[in-house]
Amino acid sequence: MTSPTAPPSGQLDPRLEHLLHRDAAEADRTGRITDDVLHALRSCGILGTAVPRAYGGAGKDATEINALVEQVARADPSVAIILFQHFAVSARIQEWADEEQKARCLPRLASGEWLAASAWSESGAGADKRNLSTTAERTPHGWVLNGAKAFTTGAGLAQLYLVLAQTSAPEHDTSLYGSSGQTFFLVEADTPGLTAETGMDLVGMRASATGFVELRDCHVPAGAAIEPLGQAARIIAAVRHSGATLGAVSLGIAHTAYHLALSHARKRGLSEAQAVRHKLADIAALLEATRALVERAGRRTSDDPGTTTLLSKLHATSTAEHICQEVKRLLGSSGFLSDHPINRLARDAHAVGLMGPTNHLTRELVSAQWTA
Structure with a gap:
């Protein structure tokens, strides 16, 4: 094969x-x-x-x-x-x-x-980033930021953080990801008042340096703010149109899981069994279909590239989880060993679905256009 x-x-x-x-x-x-x-x-x-x-x-x-x-x-x-x-x-x-x-x-x-790292998420703000407690207030020399960020990938490793903060009261709007009155700031890690640490003991993506960023009377110059002020939701909405997709991470996980199964079948002589060969063929087909969608997202050639990027993340994460579980079954008792690579891959595959936009929010973003 x-x-x-x-x-x-x-x-x-x-x-x-x-x-x-x-x-x-x-x-x-x-x-x-x-x-x-x-x-x-x-x-x-x-x-x-x-x-x-x-x-x-x-x-x-x-x-x-x-x-x-x-x-x-x-x-x-x-x-x-x-x-x-x-x-x-x-x-x-x-x-x-x-x-x-x-x-x-x-x-x-x-x-x-x-x-660089993104410091957007907060405990209690929800996946949609619409209830931020992190604020940025103007000063004669720039801005002062106060708040705390959680689930920041690269916390403690990064020298530059893209921080999302509330600069004015949010108005009623219909955005599903971010809200009005929010602004992005470029904040260097050695700025007084910013502390970052990798303090989250995760189940999956354990080495991603995911942790906390605290901003306490963190003074930054006026040039730290990304214009237009209060329009971060526009930037967030435009991200999906870039074609870059977390589906690529899931695709890599699925690829390795498939090859673990293929290697196991060859070593154990299981590839002689029709049922095993057919299961591997089914997994290979899912993998190739996922690759095609991720590549299509990157090319931005569909009628709606933004939706394609969202769908690529949704499909790839779901497929990677499914493939990992199918491979576990093919591995038999080997897959129950705690140090077998398939268990790390399965945990990581699940974690991607929880990363922004989460799969739940992704479904909302895709389906909202049908009720608009």
Whole structure:
């Protein structure tokens, strides 16, 4: 039985790929990305993938970004999530920041000097980010931020945070993700008043450095705010049109799970059994269909690219969970060993569905257009 086709992209840096495979199990056990992987991530050039060439990056499009994220996720999904968030912040700066902000941030993000993270989520705010307690108030010299963020991927590792804060009272609006009166701020990790730590003991994506960011009388200059003020919901709504999708992470997980099953069947002589061969064929078909949808999202060639990106995340996450469970059944008793890689993959597959926008919110965003 042949493997599904490889993604249409350049290959992952061999040194980084080796370290990801070598350290994934240990990172999951300890809940911490290894220093070797973090150093390789910063030094191999991968962090500049989404940064335009004019600022020292590679200037890759969403198709290539998705393919690269998938390749990382095949080895370690936790690192793929860190990378995806870095790419997402890089893209938001390129799309919305002013020239001064781009010149200050993008070269550092491209070189690996800075790692970026999104600080949007809050305990009690809900998946839709519409009830923020984090505030930003004007001062004569800029803004002062107060609040606390949870579930920030890369917390404690990043040198730059894209912080979502309430700058004015929200008005009645119909947005499902974010609300009026919110503004994004670019806040450097060493800014007085900002503290970040990886303090969440997660079930899945354990090495994603997911934790807390606290802002207490955190003073930032006026140039930290991304214009237009109070219009962060517009930026959030536009994200899906980029074509970059968390479905790429799920695709990488599903790819590795499939190959675990294929290797197991060959080693145990199970590929002689028709039922096993047919089950592997069904899994391969699901994997290829998922790849096609993720690639379509990246190309942005559908009639509604934003919806396609949302659907790619929804389909890929559901499919990855399903494939992991099917592979567990094929593995038999081997899959019940706590240290078997399929159990880490299954936990990580479930975790992607809980990442923003969560699968529940994704369904709301897709289906809202049918009742508008």
